[in-house]
Structures are given as structure tokens and as C-alpha cells.
Amino acid sequence: MKIRKPFVIAAAAAVVGAAGVGTAAVLAGATSPPTASRFSPENSHQWAMPAGNYASTRFSALTQINSRNARNLQVSWEMSLGTERGLEGQPLVIGDNMYMVSSYPNYVYAVNLATQQFEWKYVLPAQAAQPLVPPGSGLGVSAPGSAKNSAAANTACCDVVNRGLVYDDGKLFYENLDGVVVALQASTGKPIWKVHNTDPKIAQTSTSAPIVIHHKVIVGMSGNEYGVLGYLTAYNESTGHRLWRVYNVGTDRMLDPSARFLQRYGPNSSLKTWPLGHAEWKTGGGAPWAWYSYDPKLNLLYYGSGNPGVWNPSQRPGDNKWAESVMARDPDNGKLVWAYQFTPHDQWDYDSTQEMILANVNYRGHRVPALVHFDKNGYAYVLNRATGQLLAAHPYDPNANSIERVNMATGRPVYNPLKETMAGRNSTDICPFAQGAKDEQPASYDPQTGLFYVPTNNGCMDYQPYHVTYHPGDPYVGAIVRFYQGPGGYGGAMEAFNPMTGKIRFMDKENWPVWSGVLTTAGHIAVYGTLDGWFKVVDVDTGQLLYRFHMPSGVIGNPIAYTTPSGQENIAVFAGVGGWPAEYIGNGDPNTVAAGGAYNPTDDLGSVNYYAFGHIGSANGPTKKPLQDEVNLGGDLVVFHVPGAR
Amino acid sequence: MPVLGPLWWRLVAVVAVLGLASGLVVLVPGTGSATTGDTYVLPPSRYYICRSIRRAWYGTYTTTRVIAPQGAVTRVTAADIFITKSNYDDLNGGGSFYGYDANGQQVSWTNILYDFHLRAGRGLPSPATSCPNERGGRQPVMTITLFGWGSPPIGTLELRRAASGDLTGQIHLLGEARAYPINFRRLKHAGYGS
Numbered sequence: 001m002k003i004r005k006p007f008v009i010a011a012a013a014a015v016v017g018a019a020g021v022g023t024a025a026v027l028a029g030a031t032s033p034p035t036a037s038r039f040s041p042e043n044s045h046q047w048a049m050p051a052g053n054y055a056s057t058r059f060s061a062l063t064q065i066n067s068r069n070a071r072n073l074q075v076s077w078e079m080s081l082g083t084e085r086g087l088e089g090q091p092l093v094i095g096d097n098m099y100m101v102s103s104y105p106n107y108v109y110a111v112n113l114a115t116q117q118f119e120w121k122y123v124l125p126a127q128a129a130q131p132l133v134p135p136g137s138g139l140g141v142s143a144p145g146s147a148k149n150s151a152a153a154n155t156a157c158c159d160v161v162n163r164g165l166v167y168d169d170g171k172l173f174y175e176n177l178d179g180v181v182v183a184l185q186a187s188t189g190k191p192i193w194k195v196h197n198t199d200p201k202i203a204q205t206s207t208s209a210p211i212v213i214h215h216k217v218i219v220g221m222s223g224n225e226y227g228v229l230g231y232l233t234a235y236n237e238s239t240g241h242r243l244w245r246v247y248n249v250g251t252d253r254m255l256d257p258s259a260r261f262l263q264r265y266g267p268n269s270s271l272k273t274w275p276l277g278h279a280e281w282k283t284g285g286g287a288p289w290a291w292y293s294y295d296p297k298l299n300l301l302y303y304g305s306g307n308p309g310v311w312n313p314s315q316r317p318g319d320n321k322w323a324e325s326v327m328a329r330d331p332d333n334g335k336l337v338w339a340y341q342f343t344p345h346d347q348w349d350y351d352s353t354q355e356m357i358l359a360n361v362n363y364r365g366h367r368v369p370a371l372v373h374f375d376k377n378g379y380a381y382v383l384n385r386a387t388g389q390l391l392a393a394h395p396y397d398p399n400a401n402s403i404e405r406v407n408m409a410t411g412r413p414v415y416n417p418l419k420e421t422m423a424g425r426n427s428t429d430i431c432p433f434a435q436g437a438k439d440e441q442p443a444s445y446d447p448q449t450g451l452f453y454v455p456t457n458n459g460c461m462d463y464q465p466y467h468v469t470y471h472p473g474d475p476y477v478g479a480i481v482r483f484y485q486g487p488g489g490y491g492g493a494m495e496a497f498n499p500m501t502g503k504i505r506f507m508d509k510e511n512w513p514v515w516s517g518v519l520t521t522a523g524h525i526a527v528y529g530t531l532d533g534w535f536k537v538v539d540v541d542t543g544q545l546l547y548r549f550h551m552p553s554g555v556i557g558n559p560i561a562y563t564t565p566s567g568q569e570n571i572a573v574f575a576g577v578g579g580w581p582a583e584y585i586g587n588g589d590p591n592t593v594a595a596g597g598a599y600n601p602t603d604d605l606g607s608v609n610y611y612a613f614g615h616i617g618s619a620n621g622p623t624k625k626p627l628q629d630e631v632n633l634g635g636d637l638v639v640f641h642v643p644g645a646r
Numbered sequence: 647m648p649v650l651g652p653l654w655w656r657l658v659a660v661v662a663v664l665g666l667a668s669g670l671v672v673l674v675p676g677t678g679s680a681t682t683g684d685t686y687v688l689p690p691s692r693y694y695i696c697r698s699i700r701r702a703w704y705g706t707y708t709t710t711r712v713i714a715p716q717g718a719v720t721r722v723t724a725a726d727i728f729i730t731k732s733n734y735d736d737l738n739g740g741g742s743f744y745g746y747d748a749n750g751q752q753v754s755w756t757n758i759l760y761d762f763h764l765r766a767g768r769g770l771p772s773p774a775t776s777c778p779n780e781r782g783g784r785q786p787v788m789t790i791t792l793f794g795w796g797s798p799p800i801g802t803l804e805l806r807r808a809a810s811g812d813l814t815g816q817i818h819l820l821g822e823a824r825a826y827p828i829n830f831r832r833l834k835h836a837g838y839g840s
Contacts (some may be wrong), residue, residue, distance in 0.1 A: 154751055314837060423706070423728075423837025464740065466728040467706045467836040471744050473752045478726070480740045480756070480795060 045563040050209040054294040055358035058444035060561035064569035066523030070546035086578015089164030093562035104160035104177040120189030151200035152178035158580035164209035175206035193240030211292035213331040220288035227476035230287025244334035248286035248305040258335040273319035285309035286323040290353035301331040304352035312465035312478035314423035319344035338388035347421040349434035350376040376436025380499040394502025397437035426464035433461035446520035457513035458486040506543035517558025529555020551575035553634025691736040693763035704839030707830035737762035757792040
């Protein structure tokens with residue numbers, strides 16, 4: 001692999017120390033050019049990790065593109081990734097190359113940044129025969145006469161997405177939907193090792209981007225809607241040899257608690273919160289299917305666990321620990337050091353797999369290393385990331401009503417009894433809905449403003465649980481759920497939020513849930529995309545729109561910033577609508593369906609349901625066109641720059 | 647919207663992965679503050695069923711027997727259903743059906759149970775509007791439409807209720823010429839009047 005010449009950079013100095021609530025430079029700073037000998041995953045000239053850094057701030061220290069010149073942004077180049085399912089990840093930029101992985105089938109590309117041509121591409125041989133738009137891709141349909149789908153494509157809960165590659169020591173690592181973890185030589189694309197991490201036959205799938213710590217490739221898995229038991233696994237970066245595997249629900253042996261954890265939470269901290277004498281915990285979900293963070297100083301890995309299996313809460317009385325929790329583990333051995341459960345005894349599918357952003361906060365006159373988490377349940381949590389102590393919890397969703405408040409003394413949420421769900425009743429007008437006030441789409445932390453820039457959904461739901469039996473490989477859900485737009489006349493927003501005070505600085509409201517990630521930069525801009533295809537750049541202080549561009553498809557990917565070999569700052573983002581919000585691309589008219597009319601699966605582009613989020617108008621929102629009238633499926637990378645900016 | 651071809655493929659077309667999990671985003675916001683009752687976008691049932699019969703059917707059920715079509719790959723192998731009342735006081739419910747598609751792949755269906763009606767039979771008008779004495783003689787057959795909710799409709803159920811509360815009968819899959827036996831056991835303490 002060619003290595004780019006060093007650049008001169010001044011931006012990082014402005015970042016470090018400028019923040020009122022800033023992260024330490026070790027987490028978000030950027031001072032080193034990307035040379036082979038000085039490779040650093042924290043270098044802002046490149047984007048070497050899914051979230052840009054271990055702290056998951058998605059903040060870039062670059063300043064060439066800024067609030068003064070963003071109006072001059074132009075498209076530099078585009079490229080198809082060859083598939084047309086949701087692109088929920090982001091590229092990596094290392095040296096002279098950009099690396100990307102597509103939705104399933106999972107093609108990996110190395111693109112030369114100077115020529116914008118492929119250096120190489122790779123796909124697992126078994127996937128090469130799969131159609132590029134796999135029918136029946138977990139969203140509900142297979143076309144007549146279509147090729148038989150892989151089990152993984154049939155069971156991936158929320159589209160056949162992939163959240164990205166990770167790089168370390170000359171190698172790329174990624175998870176395939178069917179659970180095969182692959183290490184590739186970054187310079188050639190040659191596979192180094194492959195391991196089977198999950199079993200698609202029982203609906204275990206893989207969609208997350210791994211994290212590499214101390215030469216260990218740490219990977220999660222998915223399948224909570226199928227009664228899987230979620231686990232996290234570490235593999236040797238060089239050999240693929242399995243080093244440890246830990247679970248988030250189960251016996252102490254499976255949980256692998258440290259002595260410190262046992263002292264604090266006692267033995268059987270998970271099992272004793274599940275129905276006594278029942279095997280329900282064995283289908284207890286908790287899969288870590290999204291993002292991972294790491295604090296090198298504390299040597300702690302942070303991630304969130306998913307929902308506790310079956311959606312019918314009456315089948316699993318108890319807190320159902322440690323589903324829907326943040327887990328802090330020692331990455332060297334997997335030992336659990338502390339945990340905190342956001343939504344005990346989940347009744348709404350409020351996974352906690354959203355990113356854990358590591359930032360330092362001022363708390364009662366002290367500088368505290370904190371972890372900030374925007375949960376699906378509509379609350380933003382600030383915890384001391386060394387101890388797990390809860391420091392603050394405020395709603396960031398103005399419409400959230402399932403939780404009345406978080407008891408700061410106990411750390412437990414106080415549920416609204418009218419919004420609790422149980423078998424035997426249909427609970428209505430619950431906000432947020434199961435897709436959460438925010439789902440996996442990652443927020444960004446700007447240490448210059450001290451604010452978090454949060455992509456949000458505005459949805460509510462009715463939820464009617466019922467008893468279901470577990471059949472391996474089949475959905476294990478047991479709830480009839482109906483989604484609709486929440487109050488306020490918008491479908492989602494990009495929101496600037498202070499989690500210590502609970503104050504919203506501004507909300508840039510959108511017609512649809514904002515399902516892209518957010519990027520902030522030292523150029524005082526926040527960047528995101530919308531389901532209806534807009535790429536947007538706004539001012540971080542005011543939210544004022546500085547630039548927008550209509551993309552080839554809806555955006556659920558995460559923007560990144562990097563510097564080209566010629567020294568120009570670029571911003572890149574995927575356009576490829578899909579993921580769980582693919583269901584907004586509905587097959588239209590509910591009246592037709594209600595009347596028993598024909599159901600045409602192709603009308604919803606592979607989605608399982610008909611959707612009309614505000615479609616035809618509602619008391620909670622203006623009339624709007626179905627999403628499929630605004631964007632098509634796609635699978636593209638789009639790269640922007642400001643001509644002449646230096 | 648083109649009409650589907652072979653009805654089988656309508657059946658096949660459902661991997662209701664998130665048939666429930668994904669929920670439905672429908673056009674009408676939740677307008678009431680009630681915490682019970684249905685909120686489906688369905689009109690009242692076209693059929694009247696008297697209260698004493700309705701109440702007897704409330705409950706949660708799981709299959710104990712499904713006979714798969716011989717020689718065919720596609721089949722239903724299990725189901726979990728619940729039966730309750732709608733805001734119109736009609737019987738309605740929902741359920742998950744599990745099976746295999748024509749490719750031999752595992753699929754599942756999420757359906758609303760709708761348009762409950764007593765099938766015309768010996769001594770019953772069509773549609774039945776009377777309250778036959780359930781204690782005496784042969785039980786009436788309840789016909790239930792399986793209406794797609796998160797997945798296409800898969801057909802109809804025809805069930806009789808035993809004194810124990812269990813249900814026995816058959817399932818008619820769309821596109822299939824014949825029906826297949828299906829039995830449900832009533833679950834206690836599972837909600838919906840069980």
C-alpha cells in the first residue's frame with residue numbers, strides 16, 4: 001500500500017482545549033499525518049475507525065471545509081458499491097486508499113483516492129453468486145422463481161446492512177451478514193483468515209463493524225428478534241484464533257464478571273432477574289449488534305446490549321439483565337468490570353446498542369471521564385465511564401412519554417403506567433416507538449461547542465403483546481405493533497443537545513426520521529443526510545442550513561472527513577436507503593390492504609410491511625408523499641469538497 | 647398494483663421477520679388515550695356474534711397439531727394466536743404462523759384474526775346471528791380470516807371450541823385446494839382472558 005506524504009495540520013491545536021466539555025486530546029485529537037511508521041487510528045487526515053476514533057465522537061479536526069465556505073461545496077466524485085440495500089456504515093480512509101464494504105452480498109473495495117479507481121475488490125466466494133439486490137433480505141419477501149436466499153439474508157432483522165470495516169496493522173477486518181469474520185490484507189485484498197462467528201441457521205447474523213484493541217478483533221452479532229443469546233467475541237488479529245467469548249445474559253460463567261463486578265452486583269446478577277426455573281433467559285437476546293468504544297487510559301471497552309428476546313414482556317418477568325445495558329469490559333480478557341441497565345424489563349424494544357460516546361464533563365466542579373449515551377428510550381445518559389456511576393439523565397426526545405423520569409438515587413427509570421405493555425392489552429400512544437428516539441444512527445460530539453449532535457426519530461406506537469413459542473430460526477417476537485409519526489409535525493430531527501443540562505440548543509426538523517449518522521468538524525459544521533435523499537451541512541451553533549445536495553438515494557450512512565493525497569479535505573457519505581426505515585418505503589395504500597387487496601411485495605422494495613409514516617396526512621404531521629416517491633434504492637458513495645479551499 | 651400470480655407465492659412471499667417487530671407505520675395517529683382495545687385500521691366485522699360466544703373464545707392459544715401438506719414443501723408447522731375483542735366489541739386477534747416456503751426456507755407470517763363468524767351449518771342461519779347453545783350438541787364452526795399484518799394474508803381458519811377451551815379445526819391456505827387439520831391448546835395465564 002502506498003503511503004501518503006505527511007501533511008501539515010493546524011487544526012488539532014484548535015480542538016484540544018477549546019472545549020467547554022471537551023474530550024481529551026488522546027480521544028479526539030489529531031496531530032499526526034498518516035505515514036506507515038506513524039499510523040494512528042486517531043489521525044484526522046484519515047478515517048481509520050468506523051467512528052473516527054476510539055471515543056466514537058465522529059468529530060474531525062479538519063477545518064478546510066467550514067461554516068464560511070460550506071455553501072461552495074461540490075461533488076468531487078461518486079462510486080457505486082454494486083448493491084442496492086441499505087448502506088448503514090461509512091468508508092475508511094487510510095494512506096492513499098479508501099476502503100468500503102457494501103450491504104449484503106458484502107463486497108469489499110479498495111479505491112485509490114488519486115485515481116478513484118479500484119485497487120482491488122473482494123467478496124466471499126459463497127456470496128458471489130448471490131443477487132446484488134437479494135430478495136427476501138430479512139424484510140419480508142422473496143420473489144417468485146428467485147434464487148434461494150442465504151439463511152442470513154432471510155433472517156437479518158432490519159435489512160442486510162453492514163456498518164463497516166475496521167483497520168489495524170495493515171489488515172482490514174469485517175463481519176459478513178452470514179457471520180463469517182474475514183481478515184484481508186489491506187494492500188492486496190487477499191484473505192488472511194476467516195472464521196464463522198455466528199450460525200445463520202438459528203438466525204444469528206452479523207451487521208456491526210468490529211473494533212480492534214491490542215491486536216484483538218472484537219465482534220458482536222445480531223438476532224434478538226429470533227431469540228438468540230447475544231455474545232461478544234475476540235479473535236487474534238493475526239491468526240483468527242478465538243481468544244474469548246462473553247455473553248450479556250446468562251450464568252456468571254457466560255457473563256464472565258470481574259471480581260470488582262461480583263463485589264458490586266453479587267453472583268448471578270443476570271440469572272436472578274429472569275423468571276425463576278424457566279429457560280426464558282436462554283432466548284434472552286441482549287446481542288451487541290451496533291457500535292463499540294474504547295478508553296485506552298482505563299483500558300475499558302464499552303458497548304450496548306440489545307433487547308431481551310421476545311417482545312412480549314409478560315413472558316419474561318424481571319429486570320432481564322443485562323439486556324439493554326452498557327457493558328464495560330476489559331478488552332484483554334473480556335471480563336465484565338461494570339454495567340448499567342437503561343431499560344429494566346423492556347416493554348417496548350428499547351435496545352441500548354447505540355454508540356457510547358466518550359467525553360469528559362464537568363460534574364459538581366470536577367472533570368469527570370464520562371460516557372454519553374442516547375438511548376432508544378428517549379433519554380440521554382451521562383455516566384462516569386470509570387465506575388458506571390450515573391451523573392445525568394435527561395430526555396432528548398421532547399415527546400418521550402414511556403418513561404416519566406430517571407430516579408437518580410437508584411438509577412432506575414420510572415415508567416408511565418399507561419404506557420407499560422403486557423399480554424392482554426394494547427397500549428397506545430407510546431413515545432418513542434420501537435425504532436427509538438434514536439436507533440443505531442450515531443451521534444457526534446463536538447468538543448468545541450461541548451454539544452452532542454443527535455440524529456433522531458419522532459415516532460410513537462401502539463403495542464399489543466401476546467404469547468409466542470420459540471422455534472429456532474423463526475421470529476420470536478409476540479407483539480403486534482403499529483407505528484405512526486409523533487406530535488410536532490416532523491418525522492425526525494438533527495438535534496444539538498447538552499446531556500448535562502438536558503437543554504436542546506436547536507432542532508433541525510425533517511420530514512422523516514434522521515437515520516444517518518452525524519459528523520462534526522473543527523470547521524464548525526455538522527453534516528448529516530436524510531431518508532428522502534438530502535445531504536446537509538449546518539452550522540454547529542445555530543443549526544442554520546449551509547449547504548444541501550440531493551443524493552442518488554436516501555441516506556442512512558455516516559459522513560466522514562479526511563484529507564486527500566493532494567491535501568484537500570473531502571467529506572464522504574453513502575447513499576443507499578434501507579435498514580429498518582426501509583419499511584417507510586411501503587407498498588402504499590393501507591386502504592387497499594385493509595380491504596384485503598392484493599399485496600405486492602415488490603411495491604415496498606423488499607420491505608415486510610406497508611408503510612405510510614404520515615402518508616395521506618395525519619393529526620401528527622402534514623400530508624407527505626410516500627418515501628418511495630421521493631427516493632429510489634441505491635448503493636453509492638458520494639464525495640464532496642470545496643474547490644480551492646486550503 | 648399487479649395482482650399476484652399463483653397464490654402460493656403470496657404465501658411464500660412472507661418472511662415475517664419483523665412482521666411484528668417492525669410494526670406498521672400507518673396513516674392515522676393514535677387518537678385515543680385508551681390503553682386497551684385494538685387500533686388496527688380495520689372496519690367493524692361484517693358479522694355479529696353474540697356476547698356469550700365471544701367471551702368463550704377470548705384467550706391465547708398455541709398449536710398442538712398441524713398436518714403439513716404431503717409432497718409439498720410449503721407448509722405451516724406451528725402457530726401462536728390470541729383472541730380478544732376489538733373496539734367495536736367484535737372478536738379479533740392476531741398471531742404468528744411458522745413454516746416453510748416453496749424453496750424450503752423457513753418463513754413466518756404475522757396475521758390479524760378478523761371477521762370471525764359462525765359458519766352456516768346444521769341449524770344455523772347464514773351468517774349465524776343466533777346464540778346456539780354451546781353445551782348441547784355439536785359446536786358451531788367459527789370461520790376466521792387471516793389478514794396480513796406485516797405480511798400477506800395466508801388464508802382462513804375454521805375452528806370448533808371444545809369444552810376445555812381448546813380449538814380444533816382446519817386451516818385453508820390461499821392457493822391450496824384442500825385444507826389441513828390444525829389444533830390449538832388454550833394457554834392459561836397468558837393474557838387475553840385465558
